[in-house]
Amino acid sequence: MxxxxxxxxxxxxxxxxxxxxxxQSTLNRVYRNVAFYRESFDxxxxxxSSIKSVADMVRLPFTTKDDLRxxxxxxxxxxxxxxxxxxxxxxGRTGRPIAxxxxxxDIAHWSELVARVLSAAGVTEHDFVQxxxxxxMFTGGFGLHYGAEKIGASVxxxxxxxxxxxxxxxxxxxxxxVLLSAPSYALRIAANLREMGIxxxxxxxxxxxxxxxxxxxxxxxxxxxxxxxxxxxxxGVNEMMGPGVSGECSEKKGLHINEDHYIIExxxxxxxxxxxxxxxxxxxxxxxxxxxxxxIRYRTGDMSSIMEGTCACGRTTLxxxxxxxxxxxxxxxxxxxxxxxxxxxxxxxxxxxxxxxxIIIDEFEGGDSLEVRIEMIENMFGDExxxxxxLKTGIAAALEREIGVTxxxxxxxxxxxxxxxxxxxxxxxxxx
Amino acid sequence: MLKIRNLYSGYGDLxxxxxxxxxxxxxEIVTIIGGNGSGKSTLLRTVAGIVAAREGELLFDGADIxxxxxxxxxxxxxxxxxxxxxxxxxMSVKENLLLGAYTRLRGNRRLDLTAGLDTVFAMFPRLKERxxxxxxxxxxxxxxxxxxxxxxxxxxxxxxxDEPSMxxxxxxxxxxxxxxxxxxxxxxxxxxxxxNARAALRIADRGYVIETGQMVLDGTSGELLNxxxxxxxxxxxxxxxxxx
Numbered sequence: 030m031x032x033x034x035x036x037x038x039x040x041x042x043x044x045x046x047x048x049x050x051x052x053q054s055t056l057n058r059v060y061r062n063v064a065f066y067r068e069s070f071d072x073x074x075x076x077x078s079s080i081k082s083v084a085d086m087v088r089l090p091f092t093t094k095d096d097l098r099x100x101x102x103x104x105x106x107x108x109x110x111x112x113x114x115x116x117x118x119x120x121g122r123t124g125r126p127i128a129x130x131x132x133x134x135d136i137a138h139w140s141e142l143v144a145r146v147l148s149a150a151g152v153t154e155h156d157f158v159q160x161x162x163x164x165x166m167f168t169g170g171f172g173l174h175y176g177a178e179k180i181g182a183s184v185x186x187x188x189x190x191x192x193x194x195x196x197x198x199x200x201x202x203x204x205x206x207v208l209l210s211a212p213s214y215a216l217r218i219a220a221n222l223r224e225m226g227i228x229x230x231x232x233x234x235x236x237x238x239x240x241x242x243x244x245x246x247x248x249x250x251x252x253x254x255x256x257x258x259x260x261x262x263x264x265g266v267n268e269m270m271g272p273g274v275s276g277e278c279s280e281k282k283g284l285h286i287n288e289d290h291y292i293i294e295x296x297x298x299x300x301x302x303x304x305x306x307x308x309x310x311x312x313x314x315x316x317x318x319x320x321x322x323x324x325i326r327y328r329t330g331d332m333s334s335i336m337e338g339t340c341a342c343g344r345t346t347l348x349x350x351x352x353x354x355x356x357x358x359x360x361x362x363x364x365x366x367x368x369x370x371x372x373x374x375x376x377x378x379x380x381x382x383x384x385x386x387x388i389i390i391d392e393f394e395g396g397d398s399l400e401v402r403i404e405m406i407e408n409m410f411g412d413e414x415x416x417x418x419x420l421k422t423g424i425a426a427a428l429e430r431e432i433g434v435t436x437x438x439x440x441x442x443x444x445x446x447x448x449x450x451x452x453x454x455x456x457x458x459x460x461x
Numbered sequence: 462m463l464k465i466r467n468l469y470s471g472y473g474d475l476x477x478x479x480x481x482x483x484x485x486x487x488x489e490i491v492t493i494i495g496g497n498g499s500g501k502s503t504l505l506r507t508v509a510g511i512v513a514a515r516e517g518e519l520l521f522d523g524a525d526i527x528x529x530x531x532x533x534x535x536x537x538x539x540x541x542x543x544x545x546x547x548x549x550x551x552m553s554v555k556e557n558l559l560l561g562a563y564t565r566l567r568g569n570r571r572l573d574l575t576a577g578l579d580t581v582f583a584m585f586p587r588l589k590e591r592x593x594x595x596x597x598x599x600x601x602x603x604x605x606x607x608x609x610x611x612x613x614x615x616x617x618x619x620x621x622x623d624e625p626s627m628x629x630x631x632x633x634x635x636x637x638x639x640x641x642x643x644x645x646x647x648x649x650x651x652x653x654x655x656x657n658a659r660a661a662l663r664i665a666d667r668g669y670v671i672e673t674g675q676m677v678l679d680g681t682s683g684e685l686l687n688x689x690x691x692x693x694x695x696x697x698x699x700x701x702x703x704x705x
């Protein structure tokens with residue numbers, strides 16, 4: 030179902046007018062109210078009144094994660110703090126956290142945007158929607174909750190915390206029809222179902238809406254098979270309020286972007302140059318309705334591409350392909366974000382040099398398994414098996430301690446690591 | 462109906478509008494709110510062709526009207542009810558109204574304007590009562606009705622109103638605004654510029670906030686009423702009372 034036909038099926042020319050109006054007023058507002066943007070635009074000698082169309086945006090400087098971290102907590106807010114009615118934040122696991130502020134209107138928009146992506150997946154007021162995302166500083170639980178409530182569904186805020194079996198009891202007792210969770214969590218639910226001897230047909234699940242991690246078609250098939258539901262992908266970014274940036278419709282051919290609130294660009298992650306539709310690059314997002322925490326050309330770190338052509342569902346909005354990876358290769362393993370950079374640091378510390386390595390992720394008994402493969406070099410440890418074994422346990426313990434993940438550490442022969450077509454070692458191999 | 466992109470205009474050395482973009486769809490009331498000297502009136506005067514656009518696109522009903530003469534813009538279907546009403550004091554109410562149809566009469570002197578007059582009189586029965594009275598003898602509220610009626614005589618597709626509440630008692634403002642809303646309900650399209658943001662947002666579908674010649678916000682009337690900046694700057698709620 031199309032939740033807001035006016036905006037989701039708007040003709041492209043009208044949308045272009047709406048976008049430029051909203052972009053210009055956002056630029057005028059941030060220039061007046063946010064010191065960072067005034068300095069940033071002045072430093073790059075951009076006169077914002079020269080932005081006369083969405084295409085002119087390429088002249089504006091980017092906003093990076095580091096900029097947001099440096100502004101922590103409140104320096105990038107565009108309204109007085111008393112106008113802020115909510116603060117969420119990123120975890121800060123990879124550095125300083127980022128604080129995200131919302132005004133009353135922002136919360137209303139957020140609800141609307143999430144209502145759209147949930148409706149696109151088929152959620153209606155007759156559904157029982159179980160939200161197995163955390164309700165805390167993370168944006169997922171609350172955002173999805175608002176959207177589902179706005180549709181008028183019966184919302185079950187089961188949250189991700191607590192044990193999976195209790196989640197399943199809730200699902201069974203309340204006759205949940207829609208499950209919202211991370212894809213890896215859905216697989217854990219499936220594994221537990223088997224353990225508990227519950228057949229998926231004893232449940233009432235129809236629709237599953239998954240996000241917050243990169244996942245692929247193999248995982249989609251697995252979830253659909255094991256939970257007997259129709260699985261949809263949604264996309265959001267904490268810094269963009271959370272869920273509601275884009276989501277799949279019944280066609281499942283790309284995620285429709287809420288373009289009346291977000292302008293999306295794809296850029297080459299190395300050069301920052303804009304890439305044409307169809308080419309994969311880093312997703313850059315500009316907010317055009319946000320009051321509390323507007324962001325101009327924000328580098329999300331997520332890799333995707335804009336799809337060509339129109340969708341059969343009737344929406345006129347652009348679609349993006351599922352996020353394939355992150356420009357920093359971050360992967361979520363059992364709900365924990367792992368950056369190859371962190372792994373590399375651990376390896377350097379433990380081995381005393383920088384080995385060639387690879388992170389391999391597989392699905393294992395409903396969860397994820399993580400393997401870190403390290404390429405042996407000649408005379409690495411002499412021939413002492415004991416030394417190698419010691420190093421193995423040392424690295425595993427350090428990974429657990431520093432990153433919070435359990436990993437199997439293996440040593441492989443030289444040249445045994447998976448390579449990209451151009452001969453480089455792939456840092457992450459995700460088999461999920 | 463109306464689509465404006467990157468509009469610049471002003472007077473002499475003074476640039477008032479600095480890259481304004483906005484649009485008005487058929488059948489909606491759109492209001493522009495802003496402080497004194499923010500460029501609201503200049504915007505309407507530029508659309509009406511009274512002030513020349515220096516740069517930018519001005520599309521009315523798909524046609525470019527930038528640089529056209531005011532009478533041609535009226536003939537194209539875009540009428541302005543000017544600030545201060547500008548009634549001809551020494552002419553009767555009826556004569557004032559007939560003047561509004563001037564551009565239509567020019568091409569066809571035998572055009573029957575009875576129907577047009579009847580529509581205006583049905584909307585504002587007070588004007589019918591005062592049909593033969595001089596414009597200058599009307600009260601402020603009646604003059605505003607007359608100014609609106611005169612603009613309607615041109616049979617506009619888009620009616621632009623510049624500060625219709627100016628100098629009127631609150632009860633009269635409410636009456637006038639109720640009439641404007643009825644005009645919209647009857648299918649008219651309205652662009653309303655107003656310092657009385659509360660009254661304007663009460664009847665408008667959408668609005669824009671203009672500051673020193675640039676747009677800083679847009680949204681539905683509900684969104685603008687909820688915006689704290691709008692509340693502080695234009696709705697008279699100060700920091701203290703905002704927590705009410």
